[in-house]
Amino acid sequence: MVSRMADIPTELQERTAPTLEAVAKRAGVSPITVSRVVRQPGIVSDDTRLRVEAAMRELGYVPNMVAGSLASARTRLVGVLVPTIANSIFADTVQGLSEVLEPLGFTVILAQSGYDDAREEKMLAALLSRRPEAIIMVGAPATPAGAEMLRRARIAVVETWELPAAPIDAAAGFDNHAAGVEVARYFAKAGRRRLAFVGGDDRRAEQRWLGFLEAARAAGLDDPQRVSVTRGAGAGAATVVLTEAPDADAVFAANDAYAIALLSAMRRADLLGPLGSPQPVAVVGLGDLEMGRLFAPALSTIRVHGVAIGRTAAELALDPTRPRRVDLGFELVLRESG
Amino acid sequence: MVSRMADIPTELQERTAPTLEAVAKRAGVSPITVSRVVRQPGIVSDDTRLRVEAAMRELGYVPNMVAGSLASARTRLVGVLVPTIANSIFADTVQGLSEVLEPLGFTVILAQSGYDDAREEKMLAALLSRRPEAIIMVGAPATPAGAEMLRRARIAVVETWELPAAPIDAAAGFDNHAAGVEVARYFAKAGRRRLAFVGGDDRRAEQRWLGFLEAARAAGLDDPQRVSVTRGAGAGAATVVLTEAPDADAVFAANDAYAIALLSAMRRADLLGPLGSPQPVAVVGLGDLEMGRLFAPALSTIRVHGVAIGRTAAELALDPTRPRRVDLGFELVLRESG
């Protein structure tokens, strides 16, 4: 906390940050006028405004939004709760919602649940204690208590990356079950017979698996094999597919990172065919990471636009008149991997 | 903002969230006692505490930290400023610092500069207006005005991912210049003659380039070729190395994403040797993404522990007695790619 005191005129070396009142005194106006210069400069005369702005500059005044929020009951805060931000598609969603929120003067407060229900509940309470004007989260609250807190808060709540039948308030996502269905149908149509699924066990992965299973059955195939990987084990864990489902001729990975890890392991095991011809084992991911597009073989995937989910979630959070349930859809993108 | 009013007893259907005072009334104590139950339960008698806790539960009381922060001048907020959170190594750092901060009751407020100096300054002001107890940012402030705001705020400021000679307050990172030097030296020792560098032009990439250039010269090599990619163009842009520096026999990519994109393009162009033997064109990345480790050929890289940077930054932010400049170092990890 070094500070170059020399840069600041002696009379301004306060221990505490300058307040509205200090600025007002210096400019010879009342505090409320300073407040107006900050929030609605238009209604202050040019002469006064200039004097106040000069005083603010001289003092290095930074408005205290904590006080402002308390007085106005508007925090301009949006709480964001994700399972994890590291190495994940959710980072795109946070990016997308920030893009919408920041220009409007909203600040994002971020919390991570680590896929842990108890922790999610705790983080929800922590977020709510900051009195955000909206909460945007990945998925629906895992616990009834969490859902109840959210309802009582009487603020906008947007659930993302899935589409609950009855969202607490709003939802922006896609049908994970349908994504699983689409992949299984595609595999069946492409003549694949022994399907496998690799993914975690959060609700979204579960829905993908269920859709995948049902569609495989409907197509008259044997039940796909399900390979579970613990979250937090990293994408590398997905390579166990090679030992746990060695006979599979088509694998649906719950996300692109798993899919790429798997393809890399397959290359190493010399299980990949030449580029340009059909692969002996088809692999389809989900998420459409840029890396997947660049990869060789280029990864087939369920494209989901994480950034758009974020943007839409932000818009739903801010505008209560918009339809409360937005399906951003998905798209099976076929490339070289299967 | 649907709400199941039916779930809540009629007398509790308030339009506004319950306050300390409401809880106090219901429990038959004074507001300050309720405050104590929340903050230091130990000093309240069991009997009273139980009554208050019951009242809080019944009312669904969630403390208002906005008011609490104003009254106590402690916000328990930490501002985090990153260039971008999407698809980036900085997500790991945010993860790391959250791990330290959250259990201590701190909340992260997040802002992105988008590698834009003016926007960085704006976001810094926005962050500061929330009165965080510390600011953790990637790099040093880009503008003097930004640095000045930070200094005047008299809070902990931690710069990360680089090690400024004179940080505003504290820094947790590594020597980007030295990383460039190490890679060039390694390439020279390995007999590579025509080096290339691909990266953006932020200060950290610049330092890596400078170190790379100097060490190449010192080793008696021709000046490496520098291939610049615009930020935001995505990792795919790194593949232009193949056309802009077709003769290079060793490439240092400013981050692993670029390196992986490049290797993928090389495979597609059939420029990769068989796994297990030295590659015709060596590629070294920076960051040690899990994906690089899994990739075939496994990516050689400058390992930098983004999570540790975040954790350390959080510790520096909270403890002013710790040494203010922590070099987390880096490590050249040689794998199959070069």
Add this chain to the structure above:
DNA sequence: TCGGCGAATGACAGCGCTATCATTCCAGAA
């Protein structure tokens, strides 16, 4: 018996701002 002390609880003021209403002032209409 009584003073003294620690444990438990409370009263009061104020954090830095904003909502709301009041006041001042002057141009233009009557």
Add this chain to the structure above:
DNA sequence: TTCTGGAATGATAGCGCTGTCATTCGCCGA
């Protein structure tokens, strides 16, 4: 000249908490 009304500015009262005393009360030792 007087009156009216809009533009500009100000006074006042909180927002929901917490810091800082002050008070109460039961219990112990002298």
